Amino acid sequence: MSSTNLTRTEAAGRASLITGVHYSIRLDLTAGADPERATFPSTTSVTFTVTDPADGGEATGTGTAGASTFIDLIAADVPRVTLDGRDITDAAVPRGADGAYDASRGLLLEGLTPGEHDLEVTAECVYSTTGEGLHRFRDPADDRVYMYTQFETADAKRVFACFDQPDIKATYDVAVRTPGEWTVVTNNTVTTRTDGEGAEGGQGDDDRSGVVTSTATVDYPLSTYLVAFCVGPWHVVRDEWRGTLTPHPETAELHTDGEITVPLAVFCRRSLAGYLDEDEIFSVTKAGFDYYHRHFGVAYPFHKYDQVFCPEYNMGAMENAGCVTIRDEYIFRSAASHYQHERRADTILHELAHMWFGDLVTMRWWDDLWLNESFATWSAAMSQANATEWTTAWVTFANKEKAWAYSQDQLPSTHPIFSGAEDIEEADANFDGITYAKGASVLKQLAAYVGLDAFFAGVRAHFAAHAWDNATFDDLLGALEEASGRDLSGWADEWLRTTGVTTFSADTETAPGDDGAEVYTRFTVVQSGAQPGAGETRTHRAAVGLYDGHDGTVTLRRRVEIDVTGERTDVPALVGEAPADLVILNDDDLTYTLLNLDPRSLATAVEHISGIADPMARSQVWSTAWQMTRDAKMRARDFVALVVRGAAAETEMAVLEQIIAQGVAAVEGFAAPTWAPEGWAELRRAYLDGARSTTGTAQLAFIRGFIRCVHDSASADVLRALLDRDGDAVPGLTVDQDLRWSVIGALAGAETSAVVSPDEVEELVAAEEKADRSAAGALAALHARSSLPRVKEDVWEKLSVHGPEWTNRQLEALVSAFVRNGHAEALQPFGPLYVAEVVRMWRSLSPEMAQRTLDALYPVWDNSGDTAAGVDRLITDDATPSGLRRVLTEGRDRARRRAAARAVDAGESAR
Numbered sequence: 001m002s003s004t005n006l007t008r009t010e011a012a013g014r015a016s017l018i019t020g021v022h023y024s025i026r027l028d029l030t031a032g033a034d035p036e037r038a039t040f041p042s043t044t045s046v047t048f049t050v051t052d053p054a055d056g057g058e059a060t061g062t063g064t065a066g067a068s069t070f071i072d073l074i075a076a077d078v079p080r081v082t083l084d085g086r087d088i089t090d091a092a093v094p095r096g097a098d099g100a101y102d103a104s105r106g107l108l109l110e111g112l113t114p115g116e117h118d119l120e121v122t123a124e125c126v127y128s129t130t131g132e133g134l135h136r137f138r139d140p141a142d143d144r145v146y147m148y149t150q151f152e153t154a155d156a157k158r159v160f161a162c163f164d165q166p167d168i169k170a171t172y173d174v175a176v177r178t179p180g181e182w183t184v185v186t187n188n189t190v191t192t193r194t195d196g197e198g199a200e201g202g203q204g205d206d207d208r209s210g211v212v213t214s215t216a217t218v219d220y221p222l223s224t225y226l227v228a229f230c231v232g233p234w235h236v237v238r239d240e241w242r243g244t245l246t247p248h249p250e251t252a253e254l255h256t257d258g259e260i261t262v263p264l265a266v267f268c269r270r271s272l273a274g275y276l277d278e279d280e281i282f283s284v285t286k287a288g289f290d291y292y293h294r295h296f297g298v299a300y301p302f303h304k305y306d307q308v309f310c311p312e313y314n315m316g317a318m319e320n321a322g323c324v325t326i327r328d329e330y331i332f333r334s335a336a337s338h339y340q341h342e343r344r345a346d347t348i349l350h351e352l353a354h355m356w357f358g359d360l361v362t363m364r365w366w367d368d369l370w371l372n373e374s375f376a377t378w379s380a381a382m383s384q385a386n387a388t389e390w391t392t393a394w395v396t397f398a399n400k401e402k403a404w405a406y407s408q409d410q411l412p413s414t415h416p417i418f419s420g421a422e423d424i425e426e427a428d429a430n431f432d433g434i435t436y437a438k439g440a441s442v443l444k445q446l447a448a449y450v451g452l453d454a455f456f457a458g459v460r461a462h463f464a465a466h467a468w469d470n471a472t473f474d475d476l477l478g479a480l481e482e483a484s485g486r487d488l489s490g491w492a493d494e495w496l497r498t499t500g501v502t503t504f505s506a507d508t509e510t511a512p513g514d515d516g517a518e519v520y521t522r523f524t525v526v527q528s529g530a531q532p533g534a535g536e537t538r539t540h541r542a543a544v545g546l547y548d549g550h551d552g553t554v555t556l557r558r559r560v561e562i563d564v565t566g567e568r569t570d571v572p573a574l575v576g577e578a579p580a581d582l583v584i585l586n587d588d589d590l591t592y593t594l595l596n597l598d599p600r601s602l603a604t605a606v607e608h609i610s611g612i613a614d615p616m617a618r619s620q621v622w623s624t625a626w627q628m629t630r631d632a633k634m635r636a637r638d639f640v641a642l643v644v645r646g647a648a649a650e651t652e653m654a655v656l657e658q659i660i661a662q663g664v665a666a667v668e669g670f671a672a673p674t675w676a677p678e679g680w681a682e683l684r685r686a687y688l689d690g691a692r693s694t695t696g697t698a699q700l701a702f703i704r705g706f707i708r709c710v711h712d713s714a715s716a717d718v719l720r721a722l723l724d725r726d727g728d729a730v731p732g733l734t735v736d737q738d739l740r741w742s743v744i745g746a747l748a749g750a751e752t753s754a755v756v757s758p759d760e761v762e763e764l765v766a767a768e769e770k771a772d773r774s775a776a777g778a779l780a781a782l783h784a785r786s787s788l789p790r791v792k793e794d795v796w797e798k799l800s801v802h803g804p805e806w807t808n809r810q811l812e813a814l815v816s817a818f819v820r821n822g823h824a825e826a827l828q829p830f831g832p833l834y835v836a837e838v839v840r841m842w843r844s845l846s847p848e849m850a851q852r853t854l855d856a857l858y859p860v861w862d863n864s865g866d867t868a869a870g871v872d873r874l875i876t877d878d879a880t881p882s883g884l885r886r887v888l889t890e891g892r893d894r895a896r897r898r899a900a901a902r903a904v905d906a907g908e909s910a911r
Contacts, residue, residue, distance in 0.1 A: 002104060002423070003073075003105055003106030003157070004103055004106075004157075005104075005424050006165060006423060006424050008365055008421065008422055008423065011365060014069055015167045015168055017050055017051055017067055018050065018051075018163055019048070021046065021048045022170055022172070022173075023162060023170055023171075024044070024046075024172075025042070025043075025159075025173070026044075026045075026174075026177075027040060027160075027174075027175075027177070028040060028041040029147065029176060029178050030177050030178060030211050032136065032178070032179075032231070035138070038126060038127060039077075039127065041123075042122075042124070042125045042161075043120070043121070043123075044120070044121045044123075044160040045118070046162075047116060047117070049117070050066075050067055050113065050116075050117060051114060065110070066110070066111040066112045067111075067113075068108070068109065068110050068112070069109050069112065070107060071109060071162065072106045072107075072156075072157035072161070072163065073103065073160075073161040074103040074125075075103065076101075076124045077101055078124075079124070082120045083117065084119075091110060092108050093107060103157075107121065125158060125160075126158070129806075130849050131848060132846055133151075134148075134229065135148055135150065137312050137775075137807075139269055139311065139775055140773060140774065144233050144271070145232060146234070146310070147232060149227070149228050150325065151224065151226070152318060153427050154224075154424050156224040162224045163224070166223040166225060166363055166365065166366070167223075169221035169468075170221065170222065170224070171218055171220065171221060172187075172218035173215070174186055175213055175215045176215075176229060177195075177213050178211070180211060182212075182233055183232065183233065183234045184214035184230070185228075185230040185234065185323055186216045187216070187222065187320060187322045188218050188304070189216060189303060191216070192213065193213055193215075194212050195212065195213060220301070220302070220321075223362050226319065226320050226359055226362075227320065230267065232269075234267040234270075236265055236267050237276065237278045238263070239265070240261055240263050241260075241261070241262045241264055241285070241289045242260070242261050243286075244258070244260060245260060245293045247297070248460050250297055250463075251297030251298050251463060254463070262289065262300050262304065262305055264282060264285060264306075264307075265306045266306075268308075268328060269309075269311060271774065272333065275331050275333045281344075284344075284349065284388060285352065288352040288353070290387060291382075291386060291387040292353065292356065295456050295460075296459070296460060297460035297463065298360065301467070302322035302359075304322055305324070307324045307326055309327070309331050310327065311328050311775060312809045313325065313326070313327035313328065315327070316347045317348075317350070319351045321355065321359045322355075326347065326348075326351070330347065333737065333738065333774075333776065334739060335700055335734060337697050337700050337704075338654060338697040342384075342393070342653075342654055346381070346396075349379065349380035349383045349384055350376045350379070353379035353380060357371070357375040357379070358372040358376065360467055360468065361466045361469065362469075362470050363470065363471070364470040364472050366426075366430070367419055368418070368472055369431070371476060373431075373435050373436045374442070374443050375440075377439070381393045381394055381397045381440070381444075392652060394589065394616070395619045395655065396654040397437075397589075398616060398623060399619045399622060399652075399658050401433075401441075402437055402441055405434065405438035406627060408432050408438070409433070409499070409501050411532075412532060412890070412893050413886050413890050414532060415430065416434075416496060417435070417439045418492075425847075425883050428847060428848075428851070429851070429883055441591075444589075444590065445541060445591045446491070446495075448541040450480060450483075450486055457484075458476070458479040458480035458482065461482065465479065490539075498530055498533055498536050498538075499530065499534075500532045501531065501592070502593045502594070504525055504564070504586060504593050504594070504596065505525075505526045506526070507568070513576065517578060518578065519575075519579070520574055520575055520576065520578075523571045523574040524568050525544065525564050526567065527564055527593075529567075537565070537567055539564070540590075541590055542561070542562060542564050542585065542586050542587075542593075543560065543587040544560050544562065544571055544574065544584070544585055544587060545587030546559075546580035546583060547582035547617065548581050549608055553608075554604060554612045554617075555613050557577075557580065559587055580600075582604040582605060582612070582617075583597075583598060583600075583601050584621075586620065587616075589619075595624045605624075606641075609622070610648075610650070615652045619652065622658075622659055626639065626659075629662075630901065632901045632903070632904040633904075636671040636679070636902075637671060637679060637905055640663055640666055640671070640679050643660070643663035644682055644683070647702075648686075648689070656698060656701050657701045660687065660704075661705070661708075664683065669898045670898060670905060672902050672905040674906065680709050680710045680711075680712075681712075683706075684715050687703070687705040687706035687709065688702070688703075688706050691733065699732065703722075703739070704742065706718075707739075708821065710822035711749075711750040711755065712750075712755065713754060713755050719747050719750075723744070737772055737777070741772075741780035741781075744764045744765060745780065745783055745784045745787050747760070747761060747764065749788075749821070749822065752789070761785070761788060762785070769781050779809055782813045783813040783814075783817045792818065796830055799814055799818065799841075803845050803849070812852070815853055815856045815857060816856070818857070824861040828861070831862030831867035834859050835870035835871060835874065838874070838884065839881070841854060842883070843881070850883070850884070851883060851887060855891065858891030858894070859895075860895045863898075863899050868895070871892050874888055875889055
């Protein structure tokens with residue numbers, strides 16, 4: 001039995017025993033502003049019903065003495081547990097040799113007879129600084145304290161005792177005691193009362209004093225991981241959405257007639273209130289409500305919709321029902337790029353889609369995590385492209401999200417979209433590019449395969465059949481089969497239970513036509529088997545686009561939509577067509593596959609990338625070139641030349657930002673070290689020219705790319721000029737606070753006796769700290785000081801020895817400074833140290849921080865035999881934690897990929 005790493009088998013057994021759960025949660029956060037208080041009192045009263053095994057229950061340990069199970073709780077101490085009025089503390093609370101509570105076993109419940117039971121647990125739970133459980137943050141700008149919860153995958157147990165698995169849904173009553181000036185935001189509307197007085201009417205009054213109790217009732221079934229508490233002196237702006245639900249036959253029984261009104265609110269720290277652009281946030285949110293109510297057939301299922309922008313948030317956002325938490329970097333205190341706004345809109349729409357797919361209908365177990373995340377990712381792109389100003393959202397998806405998916409899917413740790421998730425640790429590791437981006441790509445492919453109308457009809461039927469309950473992929477597949485009339489079992493096996501990426505290539509023959517001009521006499525799409533994996537081919541709904549160049553412009557001449565099956569698929573519709581200058585075998589990006597460009601297409605792409613008129617086609621060429629570079633099929637220096645030639649003409653700002661970043665990554669990771677200085681010089685020149693010749697978001701993208709390069713003495717002078725408040729190094733550019741910090745970090749990273757001195761860096765950092773007292777400023781100062789090449793040993797000690805003492809954001813700042821571009825030589829001694837200390841570091845950090853930190857620190861710069869052999873030994877050692885084994889396996893693959901690409905760039909054959 002493992003409460004902290006629950007297995008699928010244990011969860012199924014517990015779900016067969018426990019039903020009818022209701023939690024009454026009482027949290028006392030009145031001392032939460034005191035940094036000396038590491039814990040807070042938590043009292044949970046749980047009513048639940050134990051089923052009779054004779055009626056279908058499968059619990060083990062049943063008999064005349066009753067059933068045995070456990071309830072989950074991670075806490076510093078558990079002083080009292082009562083069951084049905086009996087004190088069972090001694091029997092329920094497992095303790096180690098030191099007498100401390102052993103949370104790995106949970107609280108033991110013995111002798112459970114069929115029927116209803118009452119359990120009460122009193123505990124001291126621990127404040128978090130790593131974004132897991134109840135995270136506490138003190139804002140250095142004004143010394144105010146904020147708290148928020150993050151419970152997915154299974155961290156609700158860090159705040160209250162619960163059956164912490166998705167298929168034991170429950171209702172809730174919550175009561176939270178706080179200082180009077182704090183506001184509590186949770187899943188439903190909150191009422192407050194001052195201690196010793198009657199109820200008050202609202203939330204957010206600045207003049208409340210003393211201690212208040214905030215209460216709320218969650219009267220709908222909700223999984224524990226979707227409960228939320230956000231506490232602090234929040235700034236709030238309110239609005240509402242008014243609209244109607246489009247009726248559909250699949251959801252007629254759930255249809256809501258007439259106008260629907262949903263209260264909306266946006267919360268943020270008070271120090272960020274002046275930067276909050278609530279009009280854009282509400283506009284995107286309302287567009288999502290409009291789109292989903294047109295297509296989903298079910299009215300928004302909860303009482304209100306709050307969005308809370310939280311500090312030091314690990315993920316993009318979390319879909320807590322009616323109380324979405326979002327990273328507050330999405331409140332832009334400085335100039336934000338086009339993609340930052342587009343990405344925020346995507347995040348808002350993603351979380352809103354989860355209110356239906358994830359919260360109303362919830363996966364039974366984490367092996368169906370992809371259903372939640374893939375559907376929300378697909379829905380966000382659909383609504384963004386069809387209901388907001390970001391009409392080219394699918395272009396962004398093709399270039400950014402799919403790049404993530406392709407990269408993840410080529411790792412040795414790749415897994416099927418429908419993944420086993422035997423336990424919580426495996427589920428946590430699967431929040432990756434397969435689950436999100438590949439899954440969404442496959443849903444886009446499925447919508448093309450069955451037709452969009454049938455796809456939405458199946459989704460609506462799924463909502464109607466499983467509202468307020470749990471469901472599996474088989475349930476959704478059955479609904480889609482009924483709606484489309486197609487047998488999808490084979491499709492599901494091909495796409496969801498296999499690994500790796502297929503590749504399309506064109507095999508053509510030509511001959512003179514009737515007029516003597518060359519035409520295709522055969523056009524065949526060749527599909528290679530998916531790799532890594534068993535090499536299966538898949539059934540694709542795809543399009544072939546023929547593009548021709550004229551006067552520097554490349555435009556579509558002919559498009560044919562086909563079903564690609566097996567290794568070879570003939571396209572007779574293209575016989576008789578003149579050979580194209582550019583052939584795109586996945587036109588409009590309908591399916592999920594890599595592309596091989598034939599020699600003529602590759603030459604057209606390289607010479608005329610900026611002339612490809614269609615943004616999706618151009619994005620696919622960029623994506624293909626990048627994948628070829630990663631796969632050592634295109635030299636890094638040739639990709640850099642492509643970026644230098646085509647970036648300035650790129651009209652899609654999200655694509656521009658991506659290729660600028662990929663140019664940097666190509667030189668840092670894939671270029672021969674002997675050529676890298678020339679590569680950096682080419683990028684610096686192109687990016688600075690781009691910044692000086694453009695305006696707005698394009699200018700911002702170029703100058704950020706310039707700053708991220710490795711610098712010499714001449715470019716360091718440009719950085720210094722950017723910091724001159726009276727200077728004009730880049731005409732029209734506003735060097736705001738965040739950009740200033742980026743420049744200072746770049747100068748720190750370039751520190752050598754010939755370029756920048758440590759004293760100059762310290763002087764710059766100290767002056768900027770005085771001007772910027774914000775949390776972001778404090779992190780930027782830590783990052784800049786840690787970016788000096790000469791302080792590697794000090795930073796390594798901070799990470800390896802004192803890692804648990806840092807917050808999640810501080811660890812992130814230290815790690816990114818340590819592995820900064822251009823520092824390979826200074827990092828050489830730390831490959832062996834990583835191997836020697838990685839297991840201890842993994843065990844010392846929280847699960848989230850261990851995965852993030854040790855993945856980022858993997859010594860890809862060190863290809864020495866000793867380090868590689870040491871990593872191999874750890875991977876094969878049964879004592880290595882499974883999560884760490886995956887980190888090491890993926891890191892080793894990245895290192896090998898870099899070595900192969902560098903060899904090709906140097907003119908050697910790939911090894």
